[in-house]
Amino acid sequence: MTCLPGRSERTLGLVIDLDTCVGCQACVTACKGWNDQGYGVPLSDQNPYGSTPSGTFLNRVHSYQVQPADAAPMIVNFPRSCLHCTDAPCVTVCPTGASYKRVEDGIVLVNEDACIGCGLCAWACPYGAREMDADAGVMKKCTLCVDRIYNENLPEEDREPACVRTCPTGARHFGDLADPQSAVSQLVAARGGYDLMPEQGTRPVNKYLAPRKKDRPDKASLLAPLLDIQATGFAGWLDRVLGKI
Amino acid sequence: MNPAPSVIIFTVLSGMGFGYLALLATVHDYSGIAAFWHWFVGYALASIGLAASAFHLGNPQRAWRAFTQWRSSWLSREAWGAVLTLLALAPVALSDWLHLGLPGTFGWLGAGLAVVTIAATGMLYAQIRAVPRWHHWTVPVLFLAFGAAGGCLLAGLRMPSLLALLVLGGMMALHWRVGDGAFARAGSTLGTATGLGGRGQLSVFEPAHTAGSYLLHEMIFVVGRRHVPKLRALALFLSVVLPFLAMLLLPGRYGPYVAVPLHLLGAFAQRWLFFAQAEHVVGLYYGKR
Structure with a gap:
């Protein structure tokens, strides 16, 4: 049944630091690369080299401009993917049981063999985390790289989601958000990690960290002392005389 | 939301069909070959609608799996309702046609299932919180009003038709009125969607992708909203006002012949608008609604 598990023992998820994300799109590429060959059908592209290319992606990076009232505008890069919500609306709407949330680690997955491609789960998700694969007609979504994180054939440092592994600035963190002692939980506590669209009542597992306050330069220039040039010798005498006339 | 022809045909025809079947099973009293044709029309409308949904x-070949999750999913409940209604009413239809004299209780049972099915179709949309315009009790009630009006018109019941059309007109207007402020009331903005709300004026700097995507196509349908007032007037006139006048003024049996096609056209216009006008909160991330 596509009822939600009452409580999962661990809740694996991501913590995304908007302060350090530089918007390089490496996580988008790494995600697409890994999920082309791993869990389920590959992420297809339509007309990839033509005039109207499109394709399935599980992770997209947006860019927003923030214009504070009293400071310079700021660009915030914003990766968007499945938040593996505790009250995932995409799971309960599924008529076939293809969409489910795992009891053992809270990952929201799609059993593609049972998916009829009705698209109702994508409608139910406020975050646009699900995309229907146009070739296979089944719903694709972030698997939290379930085929990497438990994969004992991989070296230990690779047992994390592809997006986290590839991020060159360390803006993405992976871990157990139910364990208050875990590194990600500590990070969320220290930086005030928050939920996206809390008013939608989805209780996301993934947390976002806001950009830190930037240093502001003093009003006076650092070069001010150097700009006060005192002439000496003849030029100094001339300066004094001309100043008195 | 993308107004896909398949879902528009599905909701309009199956709603009308189940409404008509419910009336045939209860208040109407045809017999013999006349009964056969009336039941045929009801079954045809419901079945064409259901087939369109496929x-x-x-992956329609796996559609049987949609019957498994009735405990949590409205789509699953809708599927069960549709099939049970069509099965439960089959003996009633045969009894009318072949004079088998089945007790009326069977008809009432089937009619009840038909009503549940129409309500479940409405709940498919009303359950989705991410589309604030839909997330309201007026949606299933509007679908039921459409079923009642369409059924009464097809059955040629004059007074019930006039009443049902009045209720339908009122519900349509209420649904539009409530829906117009729904997005603002839901409280989702680019600020809550990104969590950057309190930091200043927020705007989209660059899109996440320059090409199209499933999200843009399916949930960020912005075409055609310009003509909303015209389409609303068209929907209201065709589905309610003109059929009302036709049933009121035209003599005897001619009313339905004029009213039903007009009502159907109006229902299609209303349903197109129902999808085209519904805004999904994911549009906020793209700066589009």
């Missing part, structure tokens, strides 16, 4: 699926 065209919306990426």
Whole structure:
């Protein structure tokens, strides 16, 4: 049944630091690369080299401009993917049981063999985390790289989601958000990690960290002392005389 | 939301069909070959609608799986309701046609299932919180009003038709009125969607992708909203006002012949608008609604 598990023992998820994300799109590429060959059908592209290319992606990076009232505008890069919500609306709407949330680690997955491609789960998700694969007609979504994180054939440092592994600035963190002692939980506590669209009542597992306050330069220039040039010798005498006339 | 023809045909025809079947099973009293044709029309509308819904699926060959999750999913409940209604009413239809004299209780049972099915179709949309315009009790009630009006018109019941059309007109207007402020009331903005709300004026700097995507196509349908007032007037006139006048003024049996096609056209216009005008909160991330 596509009822939600009452409580999962661990809740694996991501913590995304908007302060350090530089918007390089490496996580988008790494995600697409890994999920082309791993869990389920590959992420297809339509007309990839033509005039109207499109394709399935599980992770997209947006860019927003923030214009504070009293400071310079700021660009915030914003990766968007499945938040593996505790009250995932995409799971309960599924008529076939293809969409489910795992009891053992809270990952929201799609059993593609049972998916009829009705698209109702994508409608139910406020975050646009699900995309229907146009070739296979089944719903694709972030698997939290379930085929990497438990994969004992991989070296230990690779047992994390592809997006986290590839991020060159360390803006993405992976871990157990139910364990208050875990590194990600500590990070969320220290930086005030928050939920996206809390008013939608989805209780996301993934947390976002806001950009830190930037240093502001003093009003006076650092070069001010150097700009006060005192002439000496003849030029100094001339300066004094001309100043008195 | 993308107004896909398959879902528009599905909701309009199956709603009208189940409404008509419910009336045939209860208040109407045809017999013999006349009964056969009336039941045929009801079954045809409901079945064509249900068949159209299959065209919306990426993998229709697995559609049987949609019957498994009735405990949590409205789509599953809708599927069960539709099949049970069609099965439960089959003996009633045969009894009318072949004079078998089945007790009326069977008809009432089937009619009840038909009503549940129409309500479940409405709940498919009303359950989705991410589309604030839909997330309201007026949606299933509007679908039921459409079923009642369409059924009464097809059955040629004059007074019930006039009443049902009045209720339908009122519900349509209420649904539009409530829906117009729904997005603002839901409280989702680019600020809550990104969590950057309190930091200043927030705007989209660059899109996440320059090409199209499933999200843009399916949930960020912005075409055609310009003509909303005209389409609303068209929907209201065709589905309610003109059929009302036709049933009121035209003599005897001619009313339905004029009213039903007009009502159907109006229902299609209303349903197109129902999808085209519904805004999904994911549009906020793209700066589009």
